[in-house]
Amino acid sequence: MVKFAKHAALLALLLLAGCQRGMAPPAFHADGKPLRLSDWHMVEARDGKLELNAGVVPYSLNTPLFTDYVHKLRTVWMPKGVSAKYDAKNTFDFPIGTVVTKTFYYPRAADGKFSDVARTLDYSGDFTGQDLNLASVHLVETRLLVRRKEGWTPFVYVWNQAQTEATLVRTGDVQALTLVDAQNQREDFNYVVPDEGQCVNCHEADMIGRSILPIGPKARHLNRDYDYGSGRENQLEHLVAIGYLMDLPKLADVPKNADWRDPSASLDARARAWLDVNCAMCHNPNGEASVTGFSLGPDVPEDHHLGLCKSPEAAGPATGGRLFDIVPGKPDASIIMHRIGSAQPGVMMPEIGRSTVDREGEALIRAWILSLKGNCDIVR
Structure with a gap:
């Protein structure tokens, strides 16, 4: 009542x-x-x-x-x-x-x-x-x-x-x-x-x-x-x-993404929330980028499914000569950083929806990749 x-x-x-x-x-x-x-x-x-x-x-x-x-x-x-x-x-x-x-x-x-x-x-x-x-x-x-x-x-x-x-x-x-x-x-x-x-x-x-x-x-x-x-x-x-x-x-039982700008949230939670909303609409098993095998949803484990030490499937020259989607600890060697840091058609990600670079988001993903542990000595 x-x-x-x-x-x-x-x-x-x-x-x-x-x-x-x-x-x-x-x-x-x-x-x-x-x-x-x-x-x-x-x-x-x-x-x-x-x-x-x-x-x-x-x-x-x-x-x-x-x-x-x-x-x-x-x-x-x-x-x-x-x-x-x-x-x-x-x-x-x-x-x-x-x-x-x-x-x-x-x-x-x-x-x-x-x-x-x-x-x-x-x-x-x-x-x-x-x-x-x-x-x-x-x-x-x-x-x-x-x-x-x-x-x-x-x-x-x-x-x-x-x-x-x-x-x-x-x-x-x-x-x-x-x-x-x-x-x-x-x-x-x-x-x-x-x-x-x-x-x-x-x-x-x-x-x-x-x-x-x-x-x-x-x-x-x-x-x-x-x-x-x-x-x-x-x-x-x-x-x-x-x-x-x-x-x-x-x-208490409802999922909740982090606010990417909230300093009280963990770096991992903020970065994964940014990737989820900016990238996962295509980078998921049913999306436009499903053929890449590179998923960026909130529940993807931190392994090659998330791009760690994973070779690209279809990026071509948009890789900028980089070998892996994400190299733990090395943002400048990671294809994802090259693409989100570009405003050039054919290179930038997302492919549409922007003409400028999200400088703050780019800095967040850079810091997150720097925090990741491991190396890509073994090619997967």
Whole structure:
């Protein structure tokens, strides 16, 4: 009875919030390709803010995927009366009608030039469970994954310069931007918005069926607290409370990835979390990189399956002349360091999704490889 009362109260608050904002109800389009992001009524630019509709729930990941230092606002919405089913390892089983959104944006650089964006890992002032202030951020794109009867369907919407609407793009987009750090160091780069077909490259669930799945909504990524504006709460428990998730076990039994920037977590846990979210979507037995025999999921043992002293299967010239995927204690002799430290097409990993190098992530994996024991005198 207490849980039901809490559930009802939360839903009432969500509905009230939607009425106060004056938005039309969230819309699930079972077919077709809506031309505007606002056709979905999930997130909308209104009165100088990017606002979430009633029932559109924000979430974040313990360790997020790197994309050119862009910040991301993730949300999930489901129709009334349905819930996702918990899974300890894989993406949750979401019901038909689920809409997952991810809005890519940058804090604006201090000089105010539209193409200048801040290179910062500080998310603290971005979003507090309510909205994004459009005066301080530069919206780039919003991607949707929509659970239709036939499976998940991707949509990519690019924001206009006025920051008032995002329109559907099917062939991608390229935007010339400049990253500006706290020391006013500048880095020009091309932000690449993927085309429809490229979404499959990262989100492919299996190579045979070519079906796709969301990457982030897994137990180990979501098991963390989030500031919903009214206070912090564990994300998984929050989803249960509002009726979006069922069959959640005790939190003590739920897996949890480390925050890659958390100094209290072990170096191994932080590095494995970074590799999991940035690489394992392809480097797993069913992914695009399954033919390599090089897996980077969280449960892969530290042996040749994880690339230790393993010769590459299909990297070709992208090895940079190196012999093994990972050489314990020797990052500069490891192919993985060569590839994550490159922004050159055909060499860099991941193959798409970035035009710059994740310097902090690169430093983390370097430190992790330095900490690994063993040698590659015996070729496996």
